[in-house]
Structures are given as structure tokens and as C-alpha cells.
Amino acid sequence: LAHELVHVVQQGGAQATGPAKLGGRNDAAEGEADKVAATVTGGGEAPEVSTGHDPSTVRRFGAGFNQDGHGSIEKEAAGGSGDSQGLKEMYSGNFMRDMNQLNVPKVIDGLQGLPKDVANPKGDKIGGKGAVEITTAVIKAMAILELGPKIANSLVTKGAIGAYRPEEHIDNPMGTGAADTVVTNTDPNKKKGDDKKVPVEVGEPRTPSGTVATKLVPKTPETDLDKIKSKLGMGDKTEVVDTDGSSADADRDRELKGAAIPGMQVENPKLYEVSPSGLGxxxxxxxxxxxxxxxxxxxxxxxxxxxxxxxxxxxxxxxxxxxxxxxxxxxxxxxxxxxxxxxxxxxxxxxxxxxxxxxxxxxxxxxxxxxxxxxxxxxxxxxxxxxxxxxxxxxxxxxxxxxxxxGDDTKVSIAHVLLPSLPKLQNAILQTVDRAFGIAAADGDSGWAKIKAQLAGTPEGSAGVTLLEGFDSAGMVAPVPDLQLKWKTFPISPGIIGDPITVSLPYGIEHLAQSVPITAAFSTYAGIYKKVKDLQALVKQYAEYAKKVLIPLDFLVEMLNEEIKKIEQQVRKAIKQQVTAGLVSVVDSISGRSEKEKDKAKAEGKSAPASKDPNDEFKKDLGDSLDYLHDSVEGIEAETSVETRLKTGDLSQMPKAKVEALVGPVTVVNEETVGKDGKKGVRTYYKAVNPLPPSHSExxxxxxxxxxxxxxxxxxxxxxxxxxxxxxxxxxxxxxxxxxxxxxxxxxxxxxxxxxxxxxxxxxxxxxxxxxxxxxxxxxxxxxxxxxxxxxxxxxxxxxxxxxxxxxxxxxxxxxxxxxxxxxxxxxxxxxxxxxxxxxxxxxxxxxxxxxxxxxxxxxxxxxxxxxxxxxxxx
Known part of the structure; x- marks a missing residue:
């Protein structure tokens, strides 16, 4: 609502310049509306809003059924039921097919190296299970913003989302390997890592083993029933073999089994053929x-x-x-x-x-x-x-x-999902963190359940809660330093008669380091906030004694106020860093942005003028990441065809046996080249024997x-x-x-x-x-x-x-x-x-x-x- 009210101010007093037109998602007016809304809902003072914007420009509300999406197709087909809750329930299944493209090795591998504790970047990592918790939370949070909390919380689950499978998306599997998918591990003896020594947990997502090839192999019928099935064409005529001699993989064979064609959904030469009816x-x-x-x-x-x-x-x-x-x-x-x-x-x-x-x-x-x-x-x-x-x-x-x-088609496809959605999601989580601290401070001893209940009253709050709990489930923690008073014994003279007495007085503050799960950080902070108020009252009780030893304690009351503010700022920043790092890692795992490029982007931001919005530094981090992804998909379709990949791309660098498992038979071509310096050379690449399909992006x-x-x-x-x-x-x-x-x-x-x-x-x-x-x-x-x-x-x-x-x-x-x-x-x-x-x-x-x-x-x-x-x- 705050976002839309900003548009009212922007367009106030201006005259329409023509027929209604739709404003862009990322233009200046939308950016200003996002920023002002975030500042106001976070408790800040509203900045001055620009005016005179053309009122004939219709501003986008964050709805999911835009003209390009599956939701808009379903809405148009629905006719008179196009605005029903049932349509959104129907779209939820479609939505999850688009989103499970995040559950691929590239993304999972990029996320599993995130540290559990932002204060200890070299410490324990969240691992594969943690990575899936984050992708699930991101998908579910986007579903909340698009479909509403009720539908997202009941229908958009980890199991329903699943992992990317070519047949669900009607993708041509040529050029896609088993290693481009993830399966859920059920083998307690499975190992990972370059040296294959790191155990893979049961239930952890992993890349399937080996280079798979599905070959037509006659299978001798074992029973009379098998013989009858074989005669009827119902027998299983294939078996899965590994061309590189690696061990069998039951998880791979089960999860990647094709629904119609015998064998796997990938690395299956039968899938590259055209049926008599003319259908691949x-x-x-x-x-x-x-x-x-x-x-x-x-x-x-x-x-x-x-x-x-x-x-x-x-x-x-x-x-x-x-x-x-x-x-x-x-x-x-x-x-x-x-x-x-x-x-x-x-x-x-x-x-x-x-x-x-x-x-x-x-x-x-x-x-x-x-x-x-x-x-x-x-x-x-x-x-x-x-x-x-x-x-x-x-x-x-x-x-x-x-x-x-x-891989590049994956990049393009996911870019269409993330570019418009993640900034909205980040705004939701940053606002949620700010609101959570306000609730914690106001209620004093609020537990997470109570804070959550107050946050989840809006789609943005519910999306933020979902993300925070997802990072929690991934094992991430935030540093929440505790406080206690330092005490010292002072002698006090009784006057002319009697022995001196001693009294213990508070004279300083001691910090206690601790890290707690992210959602617990808010309730922990609430407890510390209440504790500080109690400590301040205690300090005031000792004020009279302190005067007798000439140690005024007023400074200690003020110091406690300052320390609780520092703790709040520190914890708030740590949580925002954690969730932003997670979102950035999702994007960077897709775009392939290097550490050098990240450092360059950070350095370029140092000369920017100071911003009044404390969230700008986090928005810049995600913005840099999304900008890089956007730039990396510009014109990329010219590089995505299997023909191009065989000649100059990733497939040209693979061994011939592996390439043939991915695309069918190829020949090796040695082509003479002449460099800019006039020197002759030879370029070696592959050429497919059979016709190749276009890429998804083409x-x-x-x-x-x-x-x-x-x-x-x-x-x-x-x-x-x-x-x-x-x-x-x-x-x-x-x-x-x-x-x-x-x-x-x-x-x-x-x-x-x-x-x-x-x-x-x-x-x-x-x-x-x-x-x-x-x-x-x-x-x-x-x-x-x-x-x-x-x-x-x-x-x-x-x-x-x-x-x-x-x-x-x-x-x-x-x-x-x-x-x-x-x-x-x-x-x-x-x-x-x-x-x-x-x-x-x-x-x-x-x-x-x-x-x-x-x-x-x-x-x-x-x-x-x-x-x-x-x-x-x-x-």
C-alpha cells in the first residue's frame, strides 16, 4: 500500500500525455516508490517524493500473472474464473515447474559453501541439505508474493517443488548429462569431493555418479509372464550402463527414469531419434x-x-x-x-x-x-x-x-524468473528484519512464535518469515553478543565510629560472545533488551552508595543504552548480510560471477555518496549480482546451440566418449587456422554425424x-x-x-x-x-x-x-x-x-x-x- 501511495504523490497535479501505457518494473518511479515504502514501513521518516510523473503511465503492482507468464495463459483460459483463488491453486503447480530449475548442481554447489556463521567465514558450511533449504525458502517466499501465503504455505513444499527434470519442461535432453541434475542420496556409503572421501548424508542432494549411457540390450525373459510381455512388446529391452566404468547409481537410475522411452531422461541415444510420426x-x-x-x-x-x-x-x-x-x-x-x-x-x-x-x-x-x-x-x-x-x-x-x-539456457531461463522477482523478495526480507527488531524491543521478552505471528500479517512479512526460517533450517546463525555488569568492591568509611565497610558496585560492562540460529536472534535480542532495562534499574539502586566513593553511575546507565543500540545494529546487519549473501549466491552460481568481479563491484561502490537508507548497501550487493546476470545473458542465444557448443563451447573440451553419450555419434575435425600474427595453427573440435536440434534460447x-x-x-x-x-x-x-x-x-x-x-x-x-x-x-x-x-x-x-x-x-x-x-x-x-x-x-x-x-x-x-x-x- 505504501508503494502505491507513493505513485499517487508522484502523479499528483500532472496532466496525462496520451493513452494509458504500462510502466516498466525497473524504471525510476518504481525504484523511488520501493525505497520510500521501505523507509516508511521500517519506521523511518519519509523522504521527499518527486512529482509531476505522467499519470497516463500505469504503474505495475507486484502481481505474478504478467503477459508473458504461464499464469497469464491459465488466467485467459479460465475466462470468468480468472480472478479466483482456484486459479492461483492451479498455477501453483505450474509455478513450481518453473522454479525447480533452481535445484540444479550449479546452484546447489554455489550455495553449499556458504558459512553457517557470518562472523566465522572459514568455519562450518551449510552443505547440500542447507543449500536445498535455501532454494526451497526462496521459491516458497516468491510464491507467497505471487500467490499469497495460504496457497504457498499449503501447496508449495520441498517435495512438490522437486528438482529439475527435462521431461517436466519438455526440454530436448541432447547435450544435458546426468551430472546436470541432482538426485536425493539414499546411499550411506556415497562419497563426494575431488578425492571422493567426504561422506554424503542420506537425504542430501548430490550430482549423480558416472557418465550414463542407455543402450538397447536384449534381455532374456526370466518367467513365462516375461516371455508373454516380450512377445507383446512390453518387455524391458534396455539396461543402464556406465561408459566410464564407475559404480552403478540406484538414485540416478530411479529418479531419472523416463516416463515413456525405455531408459534415462538424459544421455539416452534413443531420445535423439525422430519417431515415425515426425515427433522427437x-x-x-x-x-x-x-x-x-x-x-x-x-x-x-x-x-x-x-x-x-x-x-x-x-x-x-x-x-x-x-x-x-x-x-x-x-x-x-x-x-x-x-x-x-x-x-x-x-x-x-x-x-x-x-x-x-x-x-x-x-x-x-x-x-x-x-x-x-x-x-x-x-x-x-x-x-x-x-x-x-x-x-x-x-x-x-x-x-x-x-x-x-x-548451462547457458539454464542461465537465460532462470534470469527471467530472478531479475524481476529477487529485488521484491529482498525488499520484503529487509523490511521484515527491521520490523522484527521493532516488535522485539516493544514486547521485551517476545519469542520467535510471537514475533512471527505479528510479521506474517502481510504477504511481504510472510515471505520474509519464510526466508528467515529457511536460513535457519540451513543451519545459519547470527552473532548476538550478551551483556553483563562488571562489579568491583569499594571500601566505605562509616565516619568517626566503627570499622570501614565494603560494598560491591557496578563499574563497567562485559561482553559475552555467542551465536544463535537466525530466528532465535530476535528473541535473544528481546531478552537482552529486557535484561538491559533491568540492569539499568539495578544500577540506579546502587547510585547512593556510589556517591560515597565518588563514583557516579549515571555514565553506566547511558553506556547500557548505547550498548543495546550497538547490539541491535550489529545483529540487524549480520542477519541482513546472511540473507543477502544467500540471495547473491543463488544469482552468482547461475551467472558464474567470479570473486574478482565481485570485488570490483564492491570497490566501485565505495565512491558513491552516502545514502540515508541503511539498506542500500545490501541492495547494492544484490543489484550488482543481478546486473551481472542480466549482462551475461545479453545476446547469449548465439552461443547456446549444440552445434556451437561442439565447435567452440563446453562440449568441444570434453573427451569424445563423453560427448557421444551427450549428443550421439561425432567426428573429430582438425581445422587449419591462421592467427592475427599470420601464424598457422590447428583447431580441433567435434561435428555431429546426425542433425542437431536448436537450443532452447534460439x-x-x-x-x-x-x-x-x-x-x-x-x-x-x-x-x-x-x-x-x-x-x-x-x-x-x-x-x-x-x-x-x-x-x-x-x-x-x-x-x-x-x-x-x-x-x-x-x-x-x-x-x-x-x-x-x-x-x-x-x-x-x-x-x-x-x-x-x-x-x-x-x-x-x-x-x-x-x-x-x-x-x-x-x-x-x-x-x-x-x-x-x-x-x-x-x-x-x-x-x-x-x-x-x-x-x-x-x-x-x-x-x-x-x-x-x-x-x-x-x-x-x-x-x-x-x-x-x-x-x-x-x-
């Missing part, structure tokens, strides 16, 4: 993963847990249109049909002619690349022509794949047009600074995802309506029965019924294909269970219908027709940009 094999793992989520959602019904599971599965369905080349393949089919004499749609034909003309102008012919199609799909593989008979026209189909997800269609200040620069069109074009094909990928989700929402509603029992069975828990409403116009009921009918037919064909290809198919493997839940088979059939090759069906054409007719220019520009993508690779 790895995509089937995602299909079955989604079905697993939706089967759970069906069982849990219209409940927060059911909605969260449904949202978790929806993540891959939505990502399919933005993270695959489905749109590019579909556009080639669309343009071919538009150019044919059979097409009577004038707008689509005019559009297709324009593409043909511009391609000819730019590239010398109407089609591009070795594929000779109008839009480069960035993937030149073909289905095996020997399998043509199994799927009609398979030989002619352009294959659909998703982007590979290497292919992604996640971000719409945006202002430059929004920090989405990795997909920017740098020819148009200040009005960035966003991702190619965003204007198609998003409406396709929304339309697909509308159909899935409607069928999930039908499943829940048909469950036994009473209670609210509505999709969003708001009493409203959800019905499909098409975004493309027309008869929505007829369209939905048509999609359900087509998906049922497709499922029958898919069941046969799955059996022929030796992959799992849930509607077959769990047919008996599914049969007991009306409508579930049709819900699962929709997964195979939407996550499929565009030539399988025609539902998507109405969406593209509408966009071509109403807003063709972004699509046209996207085609031109896509056809330049390969030329921009740094080779």
Missing part, C-alpha cells in the same frame, strides 16, 4: 509425465491439491507451443496450403505471397536452407524412411523437436513485445532498442497454448463433475461449471466435441504406434484403473492430441487464420527473424 522421441516422455500428473489430479478431485497437480501437468502442454518448433512446422504447412489453388482464404494467401517474395529478396529464393521450406524449423532430421508405411507421408514430414537445454517464444527496462533482453530485437520485439512467434504460440488449455480445462471439469460424492466439483472451486469457449470464434460446443472425437481416434492410433516403438502409453498400461474414472481416458487423450505433430490434426489452423487476418505483421517479422537464426550462431 524425447517429447513422448513429457506426454506421459503430463498424464501422470493429470491422473493424480483426477483422483484428488476439485481440491487445492487436485488443481495444483493439474497445473503442474499443464506446464508442459503450454510450453510445447513456445519451446518447440511446432509453430515453424505448422507455418510451412499453412503457407503451402495458402499458396495452393484450393485455398480460398484471401488474407492467408496474401500473407503467404508476401513471405515468398521477401524470402526471395533476402535469400535469393522463396525457400530457405536444406529443407527448402518457407520457414526454417532449425532441425533438419527426418523420420526413418523405412518406417514410412507406419505413418502416412512420414518421409515428407518436417520433424518437431524442442530446444536443447545447456527456439523459445515466451516473451511478447516489451519496454527495454523490463530486463527481457535475451530475446530482444536489438535493431529496435526501447521497443523490444520480444520472442519470434510469440503472437502465435500464446493463443495456441491458451486454446489447447481451454479444451483441457473443460475436460478436467467433466472428470471432476462425474466423480462420486458431493461437494463443490467446479474446476476452480468457485461454484462455476467451466465450459469451453473458443478464442477463434465459431460454435464452441461443436469445436470442443470435434476435438474430443478427433483425440479419441488419435489415441487409438497412438496406442498402436507406442506398442510398435516399445514405449509406455498410459491409456494402455493403466487401462483398468482409468476405466473406473469416467472421462479420464479422454482427458489423457488430449495430451497426445495437442502435444503432437501439426500434420496429425487441424485444430490449430483456425487460430493462425485469425492471427494472420487481424495481426499479420508480427508473424511476418518472426518468419524473417527465424530464417536468420542459424546465421547468428557463433561458430
Amino acid at each position: 522421441n524425447h517429447i513422448y516422455n513429457s506426454n506421459e509425465s503430463v498424464k501422470g500428473r493429470w491422473l493424480k489430479a483426477s483422483k484428488r478431485g476439485s481440491s487445492p491439491q487436485g488443481r495444483s497437480e493439474f497445473g503442474a501437468g499443464a506446464h508442459a502442454v503450454e510450453d510445447y507451443f513456445s519451446h518447440s518448433n511446432f509453430v515453424e512446422v505448422a507455418m510451412n504447412s499453412y503457407i503451402e496450403q495458402a499458396l495452393s489453388f484450393k485455398n480460398k482464404n484471401a488474407s492467408s494467401k496474401a500473407f503467404a505471397e508476401k513471405v515468398k517474395t521477401e524470402n526471395t529478396k533476402r535469400f535469393g529464393k522463396a525457400t530457405v536452407g536444406t529443407q527448402n521450406y518457407y520457414v526454417d524449423t532449425l532441425f533438419d532430421a527426418k523420420p526413418d524412411p523405412k518406417l514410412k508405411g507406419k505413418v502416412q507421408a512420414a518421409k515428407q514430414r518436417q520433424p518437431v523437436t524442442t530446444g536443447s537445454f545447456g 527456439l523459445a517464444k515466451d516473451h511478447g513485445p516489451h519496454a527495454e527496462v523490463d530486463h527481457h533482453h535475451d530475446h530482444d530485437d536489438h535493431d529496435a532498442p526501447g521497443n523490444e520485439a520480444g520472442s519470434p512467434f510469440f503472437s502465435l504460440a500464446r493463443p495456441l497454448a491458451v486454446e489447447a488449455l481451454r479444451h483441457c480445462d473443460a475436460q478436467m471439469q467433466q472428470v471432476w463433475l462425474q466423480r462420486a460424492g458431493g461437494g463443490d466439483k467446479s474446476l476452480f472451486g468457485d461454484g462455476k461449471t467451466y465450459e469451453f469457449q473458443s478464442g477463434a470464434g465459431g460454435d464452441s460446443k461443436a469445436l470442443h466435441d470435434g476435438v474430443i472425437g478427433d483425440s479419441d481416434k488419435n489415441a487409438a492410433e497412438e496406442k498402436k504406434r507406442a506398442k510398435d516403438e516399445g514405449r509406455s502409453f498410459m491409456q494402455d498400461s493403466k487401462a483398468a484403473e482409468i476405466k473406473t474414472m469416467p472421462g479420464v481416458d479422454q482427458l489423457l487423450n488430449l495430451v497426445d492430441f495437442f502435444i503432437a505433430h501439426p500434420d496429425n490434426n487441424a485444430w490449430w489452423k483456425a487460430i493462425i487464420d485469425k492471427q494472420v487476418a487481424t495481426n499479420p505483421e508480427p508473424i511476418f517479422q518472426s518468419i524473417l527473424r527465424r530464417n536468420e537464426t542459424r546465421n547468428k550462431r557463433k561458430l
Whole structure:
């Protein structure tokens, strides 16, 4: 509220300059509003606020359902239930899929070296378990700010978040190894470290062992049942072997097992192949993963847990249109049909002619690349022509794949999450620490539970509490020095008669060093604060005695006041340092910022003018870290393709055997080079034998047009600074995802309506029965019924294909269970219908027709940009 009131002051008295527009998250007005709000809510005096800002600029409130996110897709699909609590429950599952990208070795390794005690940086470290406690707390705290405390505290848990798995994100696993993931250790004998001598705790996250390769190995049936399964194509035809001879890893084999294709989700050559239907094999793992989520959602019904599971599965369905080349393949089919004499749609034909003309102008012919199609799909593989008979026209189909997800893609993807979110999270935690000390001082003997209850009344306070408790669980402590009085015996003369007497008087203060868990620091401080007040009263009691030995004790009362202030400042700063260091470590582990670069950033800040905001030093530390991450992803997509990684990147430095486990067969290339000095040399690198997919960063269609200040620069069109074009094909990928989700929402509603029992069975828990409403116009009921009918037919064909290809198919493997839940088979059939090759069906054409007719220019520009993508690779 304080933040928004600042905007009222800023825009007071000014005249609007034009139609409403959306302000950037990081512009000067937002920064000023954050700073003033933090100062006021922390108990400080409000600084002067600038005025005269354009009131036609709409200021962003910290909501999570922005135009680019999964939440906005789900909100648009929800229609009249778009503002319901149930929608946020649904989005929670989706949200956790995005956020579990933080649970990767790069981040865990970067965090586990944090010291438990900021006062002893060379002491004990938080370790792997502590690292996961911090990532969990960060994710949960961001969920509180985005979804609210009730949903975050009940649904966003460590177990529900999980770790990054390629199939959950529909990522192409080529170039990703087992060592790029984490598993939870269950082996009490497992060791880590360069010398493999450090024990790994049971329950600790760790990098899986060995270089994994999954090979097709005939397995002799052991029983009559196994023989029958083998004949039916149901036998397990694979086994996991280690190409470097390292020991087996049960945790790795269990947690990374693929949901559809036999073997692992990574380092599995079968996943690099294209199925007869033209779909990359790895995509089937995602299909079955989604079905697993939706089967759970069906069982849990219209409940927060059911909605969260449904949202978790929806993540891959939505990502399919933005993270695959489905749109590019579909556009080639669309343009071919538009150019044919059979097409009577004038707008689509005019559009297709324009593409043909511009391609000819730019590239010398109407089609591009070795594929000779109008839009480069960035993937030149073909289905095996020997399998043509199994799927009609398979030989002619352009294959659909998703982007590979290497370390730099991880950096780009997580940057989109952290850049706008972490500053808000840091503001929340800094304000929470300040408020906690105010509560502790006011109540005197408050324990953490009492302090927590007062803090958690707002989303910001609840997020701050979650972070503090996460750091607590990680084993972090803060120094909270205690105080006690020093005493000394003085002789006092009784006067003329009697013997001298002695009296013990306080004469100074002694400090006692101690460190306590972070949340205990507040209650410990509260106890010390109360103790100081008691000590001051005690000192005053001895004041009369002190006068007799000419030692006035007034100074000691004042000294106690000063000491408690110093302790508060010291503890407050230590806690803020701890949590800021944790947030900075999360960011730096992703960006790879070195100690030298950190020191440089700190040094550059020393000459800055002194700030009135005591939190600025902590904000600068995180700001420097985020700036470095932002700069490191600028233009990075040109370096992320597997082709580039093999020639000049990380893969070029690996042994051939390891590279082949990650990308399939390669050849070694020795290329003559000539340096700037004229000396000849040889550059050695790898070249893949088979066609390679594009990277996630090259292919992604996640971000719409945006202002430059929004920090989405990795997909920017740098020819148009200040009005960035966003991702190619965003204007198609998003409406396709929304339309697909509308159909899935409607069928999930039908499943829940048909469950036994009473209670609210509505999709969003708001009493409203959800019905499909098409975004493309027309008869929505007829369209939905048509999609359900087509998906049922497709499922029958898919069941046969799955059996022929030796992959799992849930509607077959769990047919008996599914049969007991009306409508579930049709819900699962929709997964195979939407996550499929565009030539399988025609539902998507109405969406593209509408966009071509109403807003063709972004699509046209996207085609031109896509056809330049390969030329921009740094080779």
C-alpha cells in the first residue's frame, strides 16, 4: 500500500500525455516508490517524493500473472474464473515447474559453501541439505508474493517443488548429462569431493555418479509372464550402463527414469531419434509425465491439491507451443496450403505471397536452407524412411523437436524468473528484519512464535518469515553478543565510629560472545533488551552508595543504552548480510560471477555518496549480482546451440566418449587456422554425424513485445532498442497454448463433475461449471466435441504406434484403473492430441487464420527473424 501511495504523490497535479501505457518494473518511479515504502514501513521518516510523473503511465503492482507468464495463459483460459483463488491453486503447480530449475548442481554447489556463521567465514558450511533449504525458502517466499501465503504455505513444499527434470519442461535432453541434475542420496556409503572421501548424508542432494549411457540390450525373459510381455512388446529391452566404468547409481537410475522411452531422461541415444510420426522421441516422455500428473489430479478431485497437480501437468502442454518448433512446422504447412489453388482464404494467401517474395529478396529464393521450406524449423532430421508405411507421408514430414537445454539456457531461463522477482523478495526480507527488531524491543521478552505471528500479517512479512526460517533450517546463525555488569568492591568509611565497610558496585560492562540460529536472534535480542532495562534499574539502586566513593553511575546507565543500540545494529546487519549473501549466491552460481568481479563491484561502490537508507548497501550487493546476470545473458542465444557448443563451447573440451553419450555419434575435425600474427595453427573440435536440434534460447517464444527496462533482453530485437520485439512467434504460440488449455480445462471439469460424492466439483472451486469457449470464434460446443472425437481416434492410433516403438502409453498400461474414472481416458487423450505433430490434426489452423487476418505483421517479422537464426550462431 505504501508503494502505491507513493505513485499517487508522484502523479499528483500532472496532466496525462496520451493513452494509458504500462510502466516498466525497473524504471525510476518504481525504484523511488520501493525505497520510500521501505523507509516508511521500517519506521523511518519519509523522504521527499518527486512529482509531476505522467499519470497516463500505469504503474505495475507486484502481481505474478504478467503477459508473458504461464499464469497469464491459465488466467485467459479460465475466462470468468480468472480472478479466483482456484486459479492461483492451479498455477501453483505450474509455478513450481518453473522454479525447480533452481535445484540444479550449479546452484546447489554455489550455495553449499556458504558459512553457517557470518562472523566465522572459514568455519562450518551449510552443505547440500542447507543449500536445498535455501532454494526451497526462496521459491516458497516468491510464491507467497505471487500467490499469497495460504496457497504457498499449503501447496508449495520441498517435495512438490522437486528438482529439475527435462521431461517436466519438455526440454530436448541432447547435450544435458546426468551430472546436470541432482538426485536425493539414499546411499550411506556415497562419497563426494575431488578425492571422493567426504561422506554424503542420506537425504542430501548430490550430482549423480558416472557418465550414463542407455543402450538397447536384449534381455532374456526370466518367467513365462516375461516371455508373454516380450512377445507383446512390453518387455524391458534396455539396461543402464556406465561408459566410464564407475559404480552403478540406484538414485540416478530411479529418479531419472523416463516416463515413456525405455531408459534415462538424459544421455539416452534413443531420445535423439525422430519417431515415425515426425515427433522427437524425447517429447513422448513429457506426454506421459503430463498424464501422470493429470491422473493424480483426477483422483484428488476439485481440491487445492487436485488443481495444483493439474497445473503442474499443464506446464508442459503450454510450453510445447513456445519451446518447440511446432509453430515453424505448422507455418510451412499453412503457407503451402495458402499458396495452393484450393485455398480460398484471401488474407492467408496474401500473407503467404508476401513471405515468398521477401524470402526471395533476402535469400535469393522463396525457400530457405536444406529443407527448402518457407520457414526454417532449425532441425533438419527426418523420420526413418523405412518406417514410412507406419505413418502416412512420414518421409515428407518436417520433424518437431524442442530446444536443447545447456548451462547457458539454464542461465537465460532462470534470469527471467530472478531479475524481476529477487529485488521484491529482498525488499520484503529487509523490511521484515527491521520490523522484527521493532516488535522485539516493544514486547521485551517476545519469542520467535510471537514475533512471527505479528510479521506474517502481510504477504511481504510472510515471505520474509519464510526466508528467515529457511536460513535457519540451513543451519545459519547470527552473532548476538550478551551483556553483563562488571562489579568491583569499594571500601566505605562509616565516619568517626566503627570499622570501614565494603560494598560491591557496578563499574563497567562485559561482553559475552555467542551465536544463535537466525530466528532465535530476535528473541535473544528481546531478552537482552529486557535484561538491559533491568540492569539499568539495578544500577540506579546502587547510585547512593556510589556517591560515597565518588563514583557516579549515571555514565553506566547511558553506556547500557548505547550498548543495546550497538547490539541491535550489529545483529540487524549480520542477519541482513546472511540473507543477502544467500540471495547473491543463488544469482552468482547461475551467472558464474567470479570473486574478482565481485570485488570490483564492491570497490566501485565505495565512491558513491552516502545514502540515508541503511539498506542500500545490501541492495547494492544484490543489484550488482543481478546486473551481472542480466549482462551475461545479453545476446547469449548465439552461443547456446549444440552445434556451437561442439565447435567452440563446453562440449568441444570434453573427451569424445563423453560427448557421444551427450549428443550421439561425432567426428573429430582438425581445422587449419591462421592467427592475427599470420601464424598457422590447428583447431580441433567435434561435428555431429546426425542433425542437431536448436537450443532452447534460439527456439523459445515466451516473451511478447516489451519496454527495454523490463530486463527481457535475451530475446530482444536489438535493431529496435526501447521497443523490444520480444520472442519470434510469440503472437502465435500464446493463443495456441491458451486454446489447447481451454479444451483441457473443460475436460478436467467433466472428470471432476462425474466423480462420486458431493461437494463443490467446479474446476476452480468457485461454484462455476467451466465450459469451453473458443478464442477463434465459431460454435464452441461443436469445436470442443470435434476435438474430443478427433483425440479419441488419435489415441487409438497412438496406442498402436507406442506398442510398435516399445514405449509406455498410459491409456494402455493403466487401462483398468482409468476405466473406473469416467472421462479420464479422454482427458489423457488430449495430451497426445495437442502435444503432437501439426500434420496429425487441424485444430490449430483456425487460430493462425485469425492471427494472420487481424495481426499479420508480427508473424511476418518472426518468419524473417527465424530464417536468420542459424546465421547468428557463433561458430
